[in-house]
Amino acid sequence: MIDDYRQRAARCESVNAWNKLHIDIENELIPQDIVELHDAARLFAQPPLRLRSRAWARRLYKMYSMAAKDIAEPFVATRLNDYVSAYTLTGRDAAPQNLLVCFTGNGGRLMMPVAVFLQHLDAGSTDVVVIRKQRGSSYQDGLPGLSASLSETYDVVSSLMPHRGEGYQRRFVLGTSAGGLPAVLAAVRWGFDRAVAVGAGSIGDPRWAVKGVAHFAEQFADARATSAHTTFLAVHGDIEADQNNAMELHALVGGERRCVPVPEHNCLYPLVQAGTLLNFVDEVLAGGR
Amino acid sequence: MQDGREPSNEKQDRVRRLIADALDYSGIVDHSGVSVRTKLVDEGCPVELTDLRIDSLAIMEACIYLEGNSGLLIEPATFQKVSSLGQLVDLIVRQLP
Numbered sequence: 001m002i003d004d005y006r007q008r009a010a011r012c013e014s015v016n017a018w019n020k021l022h023i024d025i026e027n028e029l030i031p032q033d034i035v036e037l038h039d040a041a042r043l044f045a046q047p048p049l050r051l052r053s054r055a056w057a058r059r060l061y062k063m064y065s066m067a068a069k070d071i072a073e074p075f076v077a078t079r080l081n082d083y084v085s086a087y088t089l090t091g092r093d094a095a096p097q098n099l100l101v102c103f104t105g106n107g108g109r110l111m112m113p114v115a116v117f118l119q120h121l122d123a124g125s126t127d128v129v130v131i132r133k134q135r136g137s138s139y140q141d142g143l144p145g146l147s148a149s150l151s152e153t154y155d156v157v158s159s160l161m162p163h164r165g166e167g168y169q170r171r172f173v174l175g176t177s178a179g180g181l182p183a184v185l186a187a188v189r190w191g192f193d194r195a196v197a198v199g200a201g202s203i204g205d206p207r208w209a210v211k212g213v214a215h216f217a218e219q220f221a222d223a224r225a226t227s228a229h230t231t232f233l234a235v236h237g238d239i240e241a242d243q244n245n246a247m248e249l250h251a252l253v254g255g256e257r258r259c260v261p262v263p264e265h266n267c268l269y270p271l272v273q274a275g276t277l278l279n280f281v282d283e284v285l286a287g288g289r
Numbered sequence: 290m291q292d293g294r295e296p297s298n299e300k301q302d303r304v305r306r307l308i309a310d311a312l313d314y315s316g317i318v319d320h321s322g323v324s325v326r327t328k329l330v331d332e333g334c335p336v337e338l339t340d341l342r343i344d345s346l347a348i349m350e351a352c353i354y355l356e357g358n359s360g361l362l363i364e365p366a367t368f369q370k371v372s373s374l375g376q377l378v379d380l381i382v383r384q385l386p
Contacts (some may be wrong), residue, residue, distance in 0.1 A: 015364045016356045019349040106316025136314040201322040227318030
């Protein structure tokens, strides 16, 4: 990991190239990598590694540390294809207690680097699947090479889940930003227990009617008929557009709505900074019982 | 204009399209979640940054796209010097040969 980082860093010739490197790598990390990067970066003596890498690794480690755990959560990443990764413990035969499937926003993140989010979970009790859409496209377009529509994406992801999604006591879907509405629909399509949409888009977004596919509300109603037990939580920052979107969603699907009192779309990141993301995760995983 | 030249409409249009591509790539949309391509490119509106759902990561990705797809070296800090996409277009056009 460290050697790979050094090699890629050596090719960076602009601020944008450095940013791209760090964004790309953040999407590849597991919690233990953050610790190793942080330790290694402290020894980088020559510029520009000394400046750029140290600052980046310090920032990542600070976010990681806000989970206040003595060790890194021992998730191991399995890249199932270009867009879907699983994070589990190795060598576990039976499904653990929880399965959490996540639809990321545009940057392939969950309003924070995925590894930071994972550090706030319990690897012993939770398997995680993370879905990243192609940059600049929407989930409704499907995942290039894998699926031609969101509906097909649901089928593909379902077939890739650890233990084929069976044997878990509780199954959840979390979606942030552009992943919010796809998460809600996924939960009812898969018959999961709970969907949490954070900073979701508008249910009136016309992209839900592309290619002759029904609007979100129609698709939701169809799926809901066979999955009445799924519960919902809509979370939003304290900004008007996201609040309106969450209120519309809440009016359609029911469940709970919660405002994080920060004036930001990326309303989970302030929870990391405040050291309260653990509480949020516990609430998400405990909710809807 | 900084160097006394009037940037051509063609340059303006090209840069507007390029910025629209970068915004779509980086997921920068208006507060309703809609692309601002029509406003920026077709209608030539200035589009205030405060009207956009924009964050530091999205700005980084937009700059990465611009450099990777056009060779334009726009750093994230540039976004702090402008209040609208129209101003950003003007700034980039002035840098073009």
